[in-house]
Amino acid sequence: MNTSEKELQQTEAISSLSDYVSSEIQNKKTPSFFEVLKKNGNPPPISTHIDVFQVNLGYLCNQTCKHCHVEAGPSRKEIMSKETMQVCLKIIKENDFRCVDITGGAPEMNPNFRWFVEEIRKTKIKEIIVRCNLTIILANANYHDLPEFFKNNSVHIVSSLPFYNALRTDRQRGNGVFEKSIQALQMLNKIGYGIEKHLILDLVYNPNGAFLSANQKNLEEAYKTELFKTYNISFNNLIAIHNMPINRFLEYLINSGNYEDYMSMLVSAYNPETLNGLMCKNTISVAWNGNLYDCDFNQMLQLPLTVAGQTLFNFNINHLKHRQIATGKHCFGCTAGSGSSCQGSLTE
Ligand code: SF4
Ligand code: SF4
Numbered sequence: 212m213n214t215s216e217k218e219l220q221q222t223e224a225i226s227s228l229s230d231y232v233s234s235e236i237q238n239k240k241t242p243s244f245f246e247v248l249k250k251n252g253n254p255p256p257i258s259t260h261i262d263v264f265q266v267n268l269g270y271l272c273n274q275t276c277k278h279c280h281v282e283a284g285p286s287r288k289e290i291m292s293k294e295t296m297q298v299c300l301k302i303i304k305e306n307d308f309r310c311v312d313i314t315g316g317a318p319e320m321n322p323n324f325r326w327f328v329e330e331i332r333k334t335k336i337k338e339i340i341v342r343c344n345l346t347i348i349l350a351n352a353n354y355h356d357l358p359e360f361f362k363n364n365s366v367h368i369v370s371s372l373p374f375y376n377a378l379r380t381d382r383q384r385g386n387g388v389f390e391k392s393i394q395a396l397q398m399l400n401k402i403g404y405g406i407e408k409h410l411i412l413d414l415v416y417n418p419n420g421a422f423l424s425a426n427q428k429n430l431e432e433a434y435k436t437e438l439f440k441t442y443n444i445s446f447n448n449l450i451a452i453h454n455m456p457i458n459r460f461l462e463y464l465i466n467s468g469n470y471e472d473y474m475s476m477l478v479s480a481y482n483p484e485t486l487n488g489l490m491c492k493n494t495i496s497v498a499w500n501g502n503l504y505d506c507d508f509n510q511m512l513q514l515p516l517t518v519a520g521q522t523l524f525n526f527n528i529n530h531l532k533h534r535q536i537a538t539g540k541h542c543f544g545c546t547a548g549s550g551s552s553c554q555g556s557l558t559e
Pocket of ligand 2: 489492505506536537541
């Protein structure tokens with residue numbers, strides 16, 4: 212076994228400790244991600260560059276969705292400080308990232324959110340994504356002007372809407388969420404989002420249970436037809452993702468007795484063609500406290516980088532841009548079928 216294989220196996224061991232709640236539940240029938248890569252003759256994933264600087268502003272949220280991989284909610288206290296945001300800004304200015312992708316929780320609930328977005332807009336960054344949950348816009352009067360704020364800063368909005376009807380959306384995101392999301396989408400459309408060329412509004416679909424996402428293109432057509440017909444809503448792209456077997460969705464899998472079947476399905480749907488598009492290959496994920504991870508999922512599992520000692524506070528792109536990715540069994544969620552990422556399917 213070479214050094215790289217040893218490191219990977221160690222990484223998987225760390226992951227298995229942190230990502231599944233007990234060894235009893237740790238499904239022994241599921242091979243490690245590393246084993247499946249090897250069996251298929253695929254090299255372990257290595258990042259090619261850092262194009263996307265993804266910043267998680269904290270785990271505070273106005274919702275407590277059942278499918279949330281962050282376990283976000285109104286009682287979470289972890290919030291990025293302004294000092295840490297200032298370090299992010301310094302790094303953004305010193306490097307050639309294409310995109311800053313701001314996520315949470317509900318990132319808008321961080322008291323320095325607007326300042327942070329405005330400061331990023333002053334840099335040469337081409338794209339600012341905000342992962343907005345829509346209902347925050349209606350949460351109280353402090354947020355009602357968010358659509359204008361997004362427009363003034365040319366923010367690309369990405370919003371979860373698990374389905375185009377209330378039943379399936381509310382089942383995952385809470386009672387009344389669908390109706391508020393529709394109102395927020397109408398507000399965004401009114402000022403040009405999803406309609407004017409430069410105001411991009413994307414929606415995110417995820418399955419309503421222990422199965423893989425359907426074809427992204429077909430889903431997008433159905434969403435566009437139904438949302439326009441019923442609510443006069445337009446949007447740009449539909450991002451179809453798989454549910455990752457971590458945190459709240461993992462709890463659901465365990466409680467419903469679906470864990471083993473879901474993992475077996477992910478493993479049997481392993482698709483090597485997804486490997487080149489994995490988001491960890493061009494992204495670095497920054498946690499609220501300045502810790503760095505390969506992706507937001509690894510962040511939630513506290514699965515560290517394979518590059519020891521790197522944080523926001525001693526950020527060195529030369530140590531990070533070609534790093535080996537820390538993987539675990541949850542990675543089968545990204546490589547199943549057409550693949551899954553923050554940008555949607557990977558092979559269509
Ligand atoms: S899925 Fe999004 S909106 Fe729902 S609780 Fe998690 S962070 Fe909040
Ligand atoms: S969960 Fe997905 S994005 Fe994260 S490290 Fe695994 S394969 Fe990469």
